[in-house]
Amino acid sequence: MTLTADELALIDRTAALAREVVAPQAARWERERRIGHEGLAAAAALGLTRLQVPRDQGGLDLSFSCKAQIAEVLGGADFGFTMSLINTQNIAAKLARDARPEVAVRYLPDLIAGRRLGCTALTEPGAGSDFAGITTTATRCPGGWRLNGAKAWITNAAQADVVVLYAQTEPGSKGRGIAGFLVDGRREGFIREPAFALGGQHSIGTGGFRLQDYRVSDEEVLHPPGQAFKTALGSINGARTYIAAMSCGMVAEALRVAADFGERRSSFGRPLAEHQGWRWRLAEAASELAACRLMVAHAAAQIDAGVDAQLAAAQAKLLATRMAERQLPALAQAMGAEGLRxxxxxxxxxxxxxxxxxxxxxxxxxxxxxxxxxxxx
Ligand SMILES: Cc1cc2nc3c(=O)[nH]c(=O)nc-3n(C[C@H](O)[C@H](O)[C@H](O)COP(=O)(O)OP(=O)(O)OC[C@H]3O[C@@H](n4cnc5c(N)ncnc54)[C@H](O)[C@@H]3O)c2cc1C
Incomplete structure (x- = not known):
């Protein structure tokens, strides 16, 4: 798909943000085990928190193909930062589209400005892949619902307080009874867990929270039972495509650093890049990257065209993540000890x-x- 001049200009500005703001600070965010707020503020100022928000609600309303390219560029600088940013963007876009206008207007300005973070909560301590098996309950009460349960492994949960949350209204009914609610983390009944300590990628802000008799009004129901399961799975094609794009971004950046290193570092009297065995490693990575980029572009174009993208998105994510898991260690190996810095x-x-x-x-x-x-x- 051909991008507009405005979209191409935004991708250029995003590349500068990735290079000048995100990449130089990412190691510190990891050391301090935290979300990269400085970077998020700069990204919000560029408009990256409102990529898919309609123009009449203060957004940029750009194509999905543009979003995927932005994800690749930022993913090359820091995967976690990009996850955090995109998840807030997604909540802004979802509220703009699916919430009642009087509800959306309470949250959109803060999300767009980066003053509040958003997250999408499907996963629970006892249910990950099996989304239909969630046990957080929504029970009818006058004028709304009461939510009880726990969510875990949620991007931005360390700090996000604008939450799109899925809960079961009819235990035992699987996907049919699941509904989607807007939850405000500043209200009573929302109890945040400490951020998860992981082996890395703390800029994602991964964590969880509990809901204890949290009350949602009828106005805050985003997707009623019967619709929510389908809606949640409907938006997953986009998520799979931008995760594939971010995987490409990580490999592209590793390739760039390794290629540069290979010209400067010598062994046995020659630059590394002049050893055939060494440079073949980079050629392999570059070739697989090129193929995965085409798959991402294909899936993104289908999403933009409104065509069913489930096959293209699943295939792009499967192959791009596998490519990243194979090529990143290979490129790290090409760096020798230096790659560990x-x-x-x-x-x-x-x-x-x-x-x-x-x-x-x-x-x-x-x-x-x-x-x-x-x-x-
Ligand atoms: C950093 C991070 C951020 C996340 N952010 C979010 C978020 O923002 N929102 C959210 O809702 N969730 C989020 N998740 C959760 C993520 O979606 C889940 O990790 C994912 O759905 C897999 O679930 P699980 O980890 O519980 O694995 P499980 O479902 O427990 O599965 C364990 C393993 O078994 C495999 N497996 C399971 N069932 C089958 C089967 N039928 N056949 C073959 N293999 C099977 C799985 O593929 C996996 O390899 C995040 C996770 C991480 C790590």
Missing amino acids: EEHPFSRHLIGARVASFVDGSSEMLLERIAAVMRTA
């Missing part, structure tokens, strides 16, 4: 690729989806 992206990106293989559908769930589409084709 925290100012280089290799160690952060290796964990980023691990995370990419789980979020928005693990590789096994993607294979299931691909197989299901093949059987109905």
